[in-house]
Amino acid sequence: MPRPSPPTAHRFPTRPRARWPTWTAGTWARTTPCPTSEPHASGAQTSSGTLRKHFQLFANIRPAKSFPGAEAVCDSADLVIVRENTEGFYADRNTFAGTGEFMPTENTAIMMGIITREATERVARVAFDLARSRRKKVTIVHKANVLKLTTGLFRTVCREVAQDYPDVTVDDFHIDAMTVHLVRRAQDFDVIVTENMFGDILSDLAGEISGSLGTAPSINASADRAMAQASHGSAPDIAGRNAANPVAMILSGAMLFERLAARHEDPAAAKLAKIIEAGVAEAIASGTSTRDLGGSASTTEFTAAVVKAIEAGAGQR
Numbered sequence: 001m002p003r004p005s006p007p008t009a010h011r012f013p014t015r016p017r018a019r020w021p022t023w024t025a026g027t028w029a030r031t032t033p034c035p036t037s038e039p040h041a042s043g044a045q046t047s048s049g050t051l052r053k054h055f056q057l058f059a060n061i062r063p064a065k066s067f068p069g070a071e072a073v074c075d076s077a078d079l080v081i082v083r084e085n086t087e088g089f090y091a092d093r094n095t096f097a098g099t100g101e102f103m104p105t106e107n108t109a110i111m112m113g114i115i116t117r118e119a120t121e122r123v124a125r126v127a128f129d130l131a132r133s134r135r136k137k138v139t140i141v142h143k144a145n146v147l148k149l150t151t152g153l154f155r156t157v158c159r160e161v162a163q164d165y166p167d168v169t170v171d172d173f174h175i176d177a178m179t180v181h182l183v184r185r186a187q188d189f190d191v192i193v194t195e196n197m198f199g200d201i202l203s204d205l206a207g208e209i210s211g212s213l214g215t216a217p218s219i220n221a222s223a224d225r226a227m228a229q230a231s232h233g234s235a236p237d238i239a240g241r242n243a244a245n246p247v248a249m250i251l252s253g254a255m256l257f258e259r260l261a262a263r264h265e266d267p268a269a270a271k272l273a274k275i276i277e278a279g280v281a282e283a284i285a286s287g288t289s290t291r292d293l294g295g296s297a298s299t300t301e302f303t304a305a306v307v308k309a310i311e312a313g314a315g316q317r
Contacts, residue, residue: 048220049092051227052085057220058119059126060085060199061255062231064186064206064216069285071294077186077210080134082127083199084120084154085220089113090196115150115195117157124161126221127193131168134190138162140172141194141202154195175202182206203231207248212292214245217252219259226259228252242298245290247280250306271315278315279306 051057060083066072087094089111094100100112131138140158142151155172162170173181175198182189182202186209194202207216216231230248238244254276261270283305289295290302297305 048227048229049090052220055225055227056086056222057225057227058084058086059123059221060203060218061126061130061221062199062203062206062216062218063255064203064210066210067215067281067284067293069287070211070215070289072211073183073209074186077206079186079189079206080130080191081199081203081206082123082130082191082193083203084123084193084195086196087114087116087119088196088198090200094196113147113150115153117153120154120157121161124158124193127158127191128161128165128168131191132165136167137169137171137190138165139178139189139192140170141175141178141192141198142172143175143198145174151195158193178202179205182209186210207231212245212290213248214290214292215247215251217248217250217255219252219255221259226256228256242300243291244299245292246299246303247284247290250276250280250303275310275315276306279310282309282314 052060061080062083063080064077065079066075066077068075092099092101094112094114100114101109103109127138138158140155142155144152144155158172159170162168175194178192179202182205186206192199192202203216203218204213207213210216213232218229218231220227220229230252232248235244254273257269257273257276260266261268261273283289283302284293286305286309287295288297288302288305290297290299295302
């Protein structure tokens with residue numbers, strides 16, 4: 001029986017473009033869970049949001065790929081969502097000081113959505129560069145029929161960037177229609193680029209369609225820094241039960257190694273990423289998975305299966 005192919009949804013171009021400076025000794029990287037459920041005061045950011053804003057980690061790259069042997073709504077999904085990470089309709093990070101959400105009276109709440117040409121262009125180029133290393137298709141998601149000035153600008157700038165990539169096919173959909181298309185035909189999409197809030201919602205949907213949110217990794221990146229982070233929240237309802245699916249965290253770490261490999265042109269880091277991905281894929285294909293994927297393994301049991309697969313040579317043959 002042929003061995004399953006590891007996920008390839010998040011391949012970075014192997015050689016950085018000139019506008020992306022090479023990594024320096026001062027560059028840091030971090031792997032962290034997403035504490036979306038942690039208590040925080042009104043207007044305060046979560047720790048991950050603070051890091052994204054402070055270090056201007058403008059590109060949130062979130063792959064979604066089905067695993068052979070795992071239950072999934074779409075068993076042939078292989079896409080990646082490139083989410084603009086610093087502005088848009090997430091008011092906790094779209095202003096220089098304070099937040100874009102406020103209450104002028106006790107009965108009135110206002111939120112600002114901010115879209116700029118600069119932020120849109122830089123995230124669009126990440127998406128098109130990524131598409132060139134994959135199946136050469138980019139889908140722009142917006143709501144320009146209603147939010148004509150804000151998401152209309154996002155669509156326009158992405159279309160302008162597309163002119164520099166004549167080898168990449170481009171289409172676009174409204175955010176509401178896109179949710180339907182993902183459910184019906186996720187396998188048809190390659191790279192999806194969108195603003196902050198839309199990208200957050202779509203990536204959760206894509207992760208679940210391809211198997212489970214527990215398999216959805218991500219990386220937050222700027223030109224010279226990166227933070228690996230599972231796409232899902234912290235799941236406090238199962239904390240301490242040894243029941244969480246560790247795939248998203250494991251593959252987020254693999255994405256970080258792949259990012260380092262691209263920055264440094266380091267084949268050893270690239271090989272390590274492939275080994276980790278192959279270990280996860282082989283563990284699932286062998287019948288070991290957590291409950292969200294239709295299995296019965298605990299967190300530690302699944303992790304042990306990954307380690308066993310790697311020790312047996314996964315990704316090294």
